[in-house]
Amino acid sequence: MAIEMEHHSPLANVNQAPASASEGDAASPPPFTRRSSARPSSGNHSQPNLKRLLGRRVFAQPQKRQKRRRVTPDQLTILEEEFCKNAKPTAANRERIADEVNMTKQSVQIWFQNRRAKVKWWAKKNLETCADFNSIPEYVKAYMALEATETGNGLVCDYPGRAGLIPVSHNSVLFGGNQAEGTVLTHHLTCRSLRIGKWIRVRQHSIDLSVSYSPQECTMTYYINNEQARYKVEYPFWHIKNIWLENRDSDPNTMGGIVIELNRAPFFFTDLSSETGSFYEVGDFTEDLQATQCNLHRIEGNPTVLANQLAELVSLDSFINRHILQHYATAVAGDPHTLSLSAPVSAITQLGSQHNDPQPRVNMLQGHWGVGQTHSSWHQPHGHRRQRSRSVPDTVDLTTSRNQSTLLSYDQPQGEMKPHHNENKYAPVPQQSNDLRRNLRIDTDAGFGLDMSQYPVLATATPLSDFSFSPTGTYQSQGPEGEPLSAASFGTPYCNGAFGFPMVDTESSCAAISPIPPNASSGPFVA
Amino acid sequence: MAIEMEHHSPLANVNQAPASASEGDAASPPPFTRRSSARPSSGNHSQPNLKRLLGRRVFAQPQKRQKRRRVTPDQLTILEEEFCKNAKPTAANRERIADEVNMTKQSVQIWFQNRRAKVKWWAKKNLETCADFNSIPEYVKAYMALEATETGNGLVCDYPGRAGLIPVSHNSVLFGGNQAEGTVLTHHLTCRSLRIGKWIRVRQHSIDLSVSYSPQECTMTYYINNEQARYKVEYPFWHIKNIWLENRDSDPNTMGGIVIELNRAPFFFTDLSSETGSFYEVGDFTEDLQATQCNLHRIEGNPTVLANQLAELVSLDSFINRHILQHYATAVAGDPHTLSLSAPVSAITQLGSQHNDPQPRVNMLQGHWGVGQTHSSWHQPHGHRRQRSRSVPDTVDLTTSRNQSTLLSYDQPQGEMKPHHNENKYAPVPQQSNDLRRNLRIDTDAGFGLDMSQYPVLATATPLSDFSFSPTGTYQSQGPEGEPLSAASFGTPYCNGAFGFPMVDTESSCAAISPIPPNASSGPFVA
DNA sequence: TTCTAATGTAATGTT
């Protein structure tokens, strides 16, 4: 006698879930486990809910609870995209978005509110896991740093036993306490997305994705956060064969990108236990092993900003001399496992100079991590179709590039991988090497408006070191072909082909955090 | 190769602290709904579940899904108890509870949420089984009515083909559509628990337990809902030998109670098939056949409220004349099975007057249900220990009774059971017979806050009839001994001794809804 | 399987 519970107004606001459940509804389960689902095609019910009407509190808002409408993946994509651009859209903007995604303004507003809350929660969560400042995991520091650079503010940590200011420069933050000891300078590349081969990871918020490098550690690190798990991709400078800027348009609204060509695969880490905040090395977690098979990494973002940041990077002694230092590092660190980049504030950084000079002396002691060398090596592509994506164009269109590109390359002598069609080797040309903007630009409205003040971290402005050249600075530029290396299939110690990762298919660029399809959840993982 | 995903900080925060939730704050979900838990005392290992890491698309929420902790029976008892008192405890209260049951605040909150959802699901389930308004089973109406009376609102049904308002008075609801036809007036006794002999059924929510009577049908009905199954106990007015109010304290916070002494056993019904929404007669489903062996039923609740409701009941013509009408009914309905109270909106109600007078003319056509007379008769107690419970005191302590008691009795002439030691016969004394409170008292805070408005039932306020005498009204009172009848063992048609039911032993007063012991669910039910 | 603890997120309500 199934009754017709659904009686939606015909004007169905699309939202249709093509495949709506059919109301199995057996008589059984409790409230949880709901069978019926009949996607509401918008029955804009305006049930009065007189209960409230009669409340002693006057005639408050009747409104029965709005029917819960799940946002579809499509809608989510757009919403996330918008959130990327602006986490706090104006009413007008919200209306536009609402129209675009076919949701009510209300829903859109709520979505943004909840979304912001989520981001905030992440931040909070991360910070809460730290017993004291020194145990703040790297990814959090990365976040803090990025947050700080985005807002132009510094950070304060008032964890018990380690309260104080965390100095911050324009795009680098000093961690590790007072600058007199154990200071680790981290620089960030302000990116919106990270693209490796056909996969892309879009940054929804600072905590989601951050790219940074340590002049002292001589490492580049991508931090990727998802829900509770942290991931990072890391490699020493000497893995970098070439690096250049690729930006088709100087329009800040257009994405530019730093392209990094590696001569060896990076290392992969994950930290599933939020308790410790430490990383464990794992195999390539990107789907299809893109990060291992493709040696071209593209850090996308505002071209102007990235240009400056790239300039800063390439002017580092530790970067310039990365391949020389590599020899030193490998020679000293005989045991690949002796050192780990995942150790918070490694003591080896003491080898480097500690002054604020953005180009500190270098120490290059990172060894190899992982069980074997296999995953640390690049392999020749074979059998794997070369993919072409927007992020990895065959050629750099210099004619359309209103800005300039930078190419810095260095052939990796010992690389197992054959450097292919790459004649573009440029020795880094140190550009102006000091503060052009000693004064921080404090802009509270910048960023996502995330108010960290309620957390143990607060903002302040303590310019320490600042380096980057003027937005109008220019590099000699020349783009390589950018043909990605690809290896067909070879085993990496900790993963198999089914191991997908935090990267999104190029087609759906902003659905980064969206839930995983059910069928994707059961691959053989731990052997 | 199984990577070592487990790596707890050595400082094993064993979390011991047996009593205090250590707020381990595990990592989990988004900002909303603070989770975190880390239950004390258990080896809080956070198995990462890398499975999820493999998402083809984005990530993979490593989901450090909180380890599932089953609540122990002890905890459940307390939780249910608290739920009885307040289904929506405040944060402070939740914390207290958490401490008491040694669970995290989070878990407690989740428990309550799920618990509320369950209750809601029941309600919904019930409503969904109705093809149209007229087929809404009585128990649902009872629920709706009770819900309505608790919120002070009426009900609206917008089922297709049967939309409209359902008028409601203070504690009665008219069902059956417009009042010009087929109207069935149902009155409710606002109770918190139902006690029969040594067993008690506690109401956790409206849907769990409701006691109502139909002046027109001349029946008293107890609706008991447990999980998916519905039960009801029903008997015509003429089964009532005596009825009185027993309240030791006028304090609203103290339970008072209406005591009903029967001269015949009631009828039992169940509706295990939620599809039909109709009841099947069964044997006594109360444990130890208490409902059959004990003729004293106690409806407990706010003494003042019950006093008023009782006054209303006893002033009904149909009640006053119940024994006379009984003769008529049995005479007309030769076949005991001709009529069934379980039929929704019986047509015979037309015999009664339809105006809003709370004391409609009576019709008394109910016949006998059940296969035989056996279970409809009271038997002399023998062998079964007479129990004495608070609800069935040997004497009514008039001196301590700050309010008044009412005793209305009538010896059942044909009862197979020998009326024993009962000389207290009072002809009902109609007290003031009309509305003293025509105006509804609206109190939104009443009830559990269950908003039924999202269901096909909505609220409105349409005072129709309202009767009860003032809270200070008085009855002549005299309590009977209240010695319960008890029969040792005699077979009832559809049940065996093993058939337990949603009643709890007096000792554990609030575990009413707790799952029925497995062995209690498989008795030969519908013959 | 069922039941239900836990998760994720849309919607509410309050300030």
Added chain:
DNA sequence: AACATTACATTAGT
């Protein structure tokens, strides 16, 4: 809007 909470929908553990 932030924030705390609830309802609701789903997942997943036992």
